Amino acid sequence: TKSASAAKSGDAIANLFQWNWASVAQECTTVLGPNGYGGVQVAPPQDSIKVNWDNHPWWEVYQPAGYDLNSRMGSEAQFRSMVQTCRDAGVKVYVDAVINHMSGSDFTAEGATSYSGNKYSSMTYPGLYTKDDFHQAADCPTASGNVEDYDNVKQAHFCQLGKLEDLKTESTYVRGAITKYLNKLTSYGVSGFRVDAAKHIPLADMKAIIDGLDKTADGTAPYVALEVFGGKGELSQAAYSELGSVLGLDASVDLKKAFNGNISTLKSFGDNLVASDRSLTFVMNHDTDRNEDSLQLKNTAKHRLATQFVLAGDYGRAQVYSSFSWKSYDDAPPSGSNGMITDTDCATAAWDCLDRDPGVLGMVAFRNSVGDAAVKNWSDDGANLISFSRGAKGWTALNNNSSAKSQSFSTGLAEGSYCDLITGGLKDGACAGTTVKVGADGRASVNAPAQGAVAITQDSLL
Ligand code: LAG
Ligand code: CA
Incomplete structure (x- = not known):
């Protein structure tokens, strides 16, 4: 429970x-x-x-x-x-x-x-x-x-x-x-x-x-x-x-x-x-x-x-x-x-x-x-690609397929450019790896790597 x-x-x-x-x-x-x-x-x-x-x-x-x-x-x-x-x-x-x-x-x-x-x-x-x-x-x-x-x-x-x-x-x-x-x-x-x-x-x-x-x-x-x-x-x-x-x-x-x-x-x-x-x-x-x-x-x-x-x-x-x-x-x-x-x-x-x-x-x-923010905005494609937010504080997608998957997701986050923490996050005012753009509607187009994850939070906002 x-x-x-x-x-x-x-x-x-x-x-x-x-x-x-x-x-x-x-x-x-x-x-x-x-x-x-x-x-x-x-x-x-x-x-x-x-x-x-x-x-x-x-x-x-x-x-x-x-x-x-x-x-x-x-x-x-x-x-x-x-x-x-x-x-x-x-x-x-x-x-x-x-x-x-x-x-x-x-x-x-x-x-x-x-x-x-x-x-x-x-x-x-x-x-x-x-x-x-x-x-x-x-x-x-x-x-x-x-x-x-x-x-x-x-x-x-x-x-x-x-x-x-x-x-x-x-x-x-x-x-x-x-x-x-x-x-x-x-x-x-x-x-x-x-x-x-x-x-x-x-x-x-x-x-x-x-x-x-x-x-x-x-x-x-x-x-x-x-x-x-x-x-x-x-x-x-x-x-x-x-x-x-x-x-x-x-x-x-x-x-x-x-x-x-x-x-x-x-x-x-x-x-x-x-x-x-x-x-x-x-x-x-x-x-x-x-x-x-x-x-x-x-x-x-x-x-x-x-x-x-x-x-x-x-x-x-x-x-x-x-x-x-x-x-x-x-x-x-x-x-x-x-x-x-x-x-x-x-x-x-x-x-x-x-x-x-x-x-x-x-x-x-x-x-x-x-922190303790609840899981929200769950989505899955029924076939090994899932994503969810933790309240409005962070959002992640996990792909358990052997190929990358590109898709638009509802992130629950505020509009902005975020640095993906999995590829290095925010370093000296720039993204060390992937940038994820969240639109005014809270949606983002993301490429989830094969057997990998993408993760952004309020603290990785550019
Ligand atoms: C545990 N949890 O309840 C540990 O997580 C588990 O790793 C422990 O077993 C077990 N309880 C006892 O603390 C491990 C090994 C066993 C090993 C035992 C004692 O999984 O294989 O048994 O530690 O060292 C070994 C030999 C046996 C022998 C026994 C007693 O494998 O063949 O009979 O020692 O001498
Ligand atoms: Ca005992």
């Missing part, structure tokens, strides 16, 4: 998945801050397992081995300095919080050492958790000990998610340890959390943890986006959205369908989804990129155009996914043999830095300029 618009100036978040801390800091200063992103989401920063493989798979970071912040993205000092650098650049930092579980029973057996140098073994993390802090076989109704039916409340909450040792989040001690970890992050300047596997944490436990969170450096409650897939009743997005925002996983499914089919159907985008002000909306994340529930990173043109659509629209808080390229499931970002992720190099094929694509930056500027 779109009624309560979440879209606001400065709300766009770049999801720099598994960029190391030095690279995140640099991106905040040189790209995200200057171009008007309001936030950055970073990969799980807590200590994690380090497998005895030649290559360290990306998913190590989803197996916590402790709550100190020495990880394959950098040291605790580097993390802390990144948060401060980003804040100084006007970019808030959101952390992926892995709090439902610790590491997998198939890796604790290795008796391995973590990135921080912590030694741990099955359900035993010295100084943090012991066996009593975990759900045991008796707590879980399945023979495998794993969640098998994701719609079964007991299984979802008390069984292991793919062998990951499941924390007793109902216990006062465990809740306290988690809250302490999250509040340490807040004390370093973190502004909120993407809560991993939130659907597997009972609602009451999730509420208790959220209730225990300290205010952020901005003086507000932390922003919380809970990962809740599908689900019915107590396990539904509707139930968890009482506690905060939820990840826009259904939105990403709808976007895939539209961009692989006909984007004219996006006229009703968001209507049957969780309320706009409760949705962290994105085209993909690291999971959906791999399981193909969404478009994928390798669908370069569609990913870019769909991201521009999310930024241009008024449904949800917009997030832009920017990460490393991968060929097989276990592939990690470029890393040293010690597993430490090396600096992001957007000039190489190893990384796909959509967050700094000029066309995406143009649409971030569009979003910031139109």
